[in-house]
Amino acid sequence: MKVTFPHFGSTWVALKALFDKNGVECIVPPKTSKRTLSLGVKYSPETMCLPYKILLGNIIEGLELGADTVINVGGPGLCRLGCYAALHEQALKDLGFKFETIIFDWQEQQIVGLVKCVRRALNTTRPWIEVVGDVKFGLQQLILMDDLERQVHRVRPRALDKGAVARLWRDAGERVSAAHTPEALRKVKKDLFNELNSIPQNPNANPLRVGLLGEFFMAIDPFCNMDLEAELGDRGVEVVRAAFLTNWAKVWLFLAALGLSHDREVKKAASPYLTRDVSGDAVQSLGETILHQREGFDGIIHLMPFTCLPEIIAQNIFPRVTKDHSIPVLSIVLDEQMGRAGLLTRLEAFVDLMERRRARPGLKLAPVHD
Ligand code: SF4
Incomplete structure (x- = not known):
């Protein structure tokens, strides 16, 4: 099983850590680029919104790298996003890609649905409680990424070396994803915030x-x-x-x-x-x-x-x-x-x-x- 998924903010950080820890091959699609966009545009109806096209482009790039399982988000709702997982699957199968889709329906069973989806993606019979622990750890990684990003937004306009802020944020995802235990996550959190806050700032900035x-x-x-x-x-x-x-x-x-x-x-x-x-x-x-x-x-x-x-x-x-x-x-x-x-x-x-x-x-x- 080789799993891929479209980019959705920092989700790749937690998903990569989850699959690596559990010995499941995970193919993170390349960072979204002009190529991703042109693939999405090429295979989408013109009037679809940009998220549809970008997500489709991400999945194609993941499948091109050998993935055979796609995790996507779907579910009922007023906006079209709820139908995208099914539409992506159909469009990609029409293009000749062979894969299985696992849809996480965020409106159905909420956290229970997420744990079920993760169990399926890991193809595991491990006890529920252990999988819940993995999901909780993944959410902690995402909380760290979001907290760090908020602080990046605060520091950037005040920083004297803006390049240092950009470099720290660019590398943060890999560092957080490589932390597989609570101790490692605590350490990487401490290190990242210390490094960010030690970048010299203009004390008079308003x-x-x-x-x-x-x-x-x-x-x-x-x-x-x-x-x-x-x-x-x-x-x-x-x-x-x-x-x-x-x-x-x-x-x-x-x-x-x-x-x-x-x-x-x-x-x-x-x-x-x-x-x-x-x-x-x-x-x-x-x-x-x-x-x-x-x-x-x-x-x-x-x-x-x-x-x-x-x-x-x-x-x-x-x-x-x-x-x-x-x-x-x-x-x-x-x-x-x-x-x-x-x-x-x-x-x-x-x-x-x-x-x-x-x-x-x-x-x-x-x-x-x-
Ligand atoms: S809110 Fe829905 S319709 Fe609007 S861009 Fe996002 S996914 Fe598309």
Whole structure:
């Protein structure tokens, strides 16, 4: 059995460790690249959203390297993501690939479903309690990656050597994935935070603060968003992102099982504008924008893939939100045609706008929209 899976933030870190520890061959697809995108685009209907195409490209690259089993995410839901695992499987079988798919349905049985899925992927009869231990350890690895990334976002705009921050973050996944025991994980956590916090910082820095919101996959995937967090950090802007894998896991694997939700405050803030669950992250995009404005953020960047219905709804409500709450929002629509130079020009203009607003707080500037 040779297992592969599409990239989804740092999930590869925990999955690679899990399979290596259990002696199952794991093929991590190459980092998402232009080749991944062109493969996805080539074999996808044109109007599919970018996540569909990127995930398909990742799986093709994993299968090309010899994988015979694909782990994918699926399940019912309002957004199209729920159908992607089945559609990917059909498209790839039509292309002649031979493999088995294991679908993790995140809305069915939550944490129990995840453990079942892992047992199947490991092809094991090991006691449930041991597999639960492995899943818990994997979640701890992901929590470490998310905590480290938040700290990277904080340190980057203040760091005097930004290259050192980038190098540390680039190597962190391999280091965390190589930690197979709780002791090793504790050590790597201590080392990574010590190294990051010892990078010299400008003590007088007072960076602009931007909330990065929008579609989950666009927000967490640096290839799709053209490494926007690093670009802003290198320009001295602190990025605060709402989307993190472990936040998502907390809601869907644990709180949902208990009929609870962590984002009551976000929904309450968004309620004058959108009360209905339109799936995706639309409510969160609107609610977080209002909460960020109350916390004194300088601006919001809203990311959405072309043809994403939930975020189109949010985008259309943004003009009212920005008018009522006086916070500039830059909406960026991402697809395979997006050019890096154009994105950077718009980012620079937005940073300039936020600087002028900060320098002259009473200044009325029109919010920026696509
Ligand atoms: S939220 Fe939008 S972009 Fe994301 S998977 Fe659903 S439809 Fe596609």
